[in-house]
Amino acid sequence: MSVQENVVIRTSRRGNVIAVSREHYLRDDLSCGSDLCRMCKHPALGLASGRLGASQEIYVIPDVSAILDQTDVILSDIKPFKEVLFLETVVNEVRLTSAKVYARVKEALTTMGSSSNYAIFSNEHHRSTFVKRSDQTNTHAYREECILSAATWLAQHWKPIGRQPMLVTDKDLTGKVLKNVEIFSVENLVRKYEGIEPKLRDFVQTRDENSDVDMRDAKRPRLYSDYMPLADAQRKLKNGKLLQGIYNTNPFNRLEGTVNVQKGAGSEGERFSVLIQGRENMNRSVQGDVVIV
Ligand SMILES: [Zn+2]
The missing domain is CATH 2.40.50 (OB fold (Dihydrolipoamide Acetyltransferase, E2P))
Incomplete structure (x- = not known):
């Protein structure tokens, strides 16, 4: 340590x-979240740790914007959202921004019996994914660095078990390119899968509804400041x-x-x-x- x-x-x-x-x-003893992984120890962390399984090759990693704006899609329980990994960095920001959405994420992470698998990865405390913050980096840029660092490491780490991380964003990470990690907008991912999973479209928040969400979020005072x-x-x-x-x-x-x-x-x-x-x-x-x- x-x-x-x-x-x-x-x-x-x-x-x-x-x-x-x-x-x-x-x-370096924190689990990556996958039950298939034999490299990580799986200490008994209780229900909140969740476990990703073998139902699909893609492990979806949503960023903050995807969770806040498209909660219903992320938690739709429909392919490709059957295996979802929440990063500590992302969950912390969701907690500070929306109590309602945070409660839903927490429920997903702690409820047993769902046909989807949800797990959390403590990326800020893992030696391989921790990013040291420089004095100049603002909170938003630092958060992005943490997310990209975690996804890059997980892509390597999951290769032996044949799983790939897929970063999903609503707007934050657009324009970013990562080696070995695909970055999809929620819209593009839904478009890719709606042929085989037509119900997925029903969960997408449209832009109009979104602007309401944005306004609500803008008006909602954050409990703590930046x-x-x-x-x-x-x-x-x-x-x-x-x-x-x-x-x-x-x-x-x-x-x-x-x-x-x-x-x-x-x-x-x-x-x-x-x-x-x-x-x-x-x-x-x-x-x-x-x-x-
Ligand atoms: Zn692992």
Whole structure:
């Protein structure tokens, strides 16, 4: 197991900025999600791990846009969506964007008895697929890098068992080309299969309906806000616009905490506590995190 330090800068909608430093453990004992694979260990992870099987040669890997805009197709239980692998990167973003869609993905991953197989792959914690984020990469570009890295590795990894990953997107990955991995839009994939699976078309969200979905999503406030570029935060720390301290959770109220900071250098500096209230402003900090306020 190796450790990567991840410093994540977050801003809340009220403008508070929090940098969270966490150790990120990379492992090589995480299952790729396929039950056919003999190279990965299959620890008893419970129902949520799911297991991909042999019902088709293609293992569909949807990106965020495909899941959010075309949930019904992805979970249609119709070929080629009988074997679906959800990447950790994608599921995390879906969780932050739509509680409703996340609940459906979670249900698919945990329900037994479906004739389709759903699995999750912890790509951000797997040594072979982890992507180190550079200061300049924005969240969207980083997410894409993670997805492409995972798909490229899985294509190699699944060769011995005769399975191929197929990345499916609604708009995010269009224009990308990957060696050994096919990237299909939901529409093109449905077109390819509707001859043998005519019912598939019924599950496709049309553009008109889509624009409603987009509007709903745009209006829906995200629970937590995006990251702030590390360089920005470092500059603001330097010129004193932001201060760094350790986050302490209030033991009597987990939605409240304080950060002890010092303004000014050395013994002349003024020490004080900054009160952080509410889930949104805490922005996922936990006891002991180094944060910037
Ligand atoms: Zn494997």
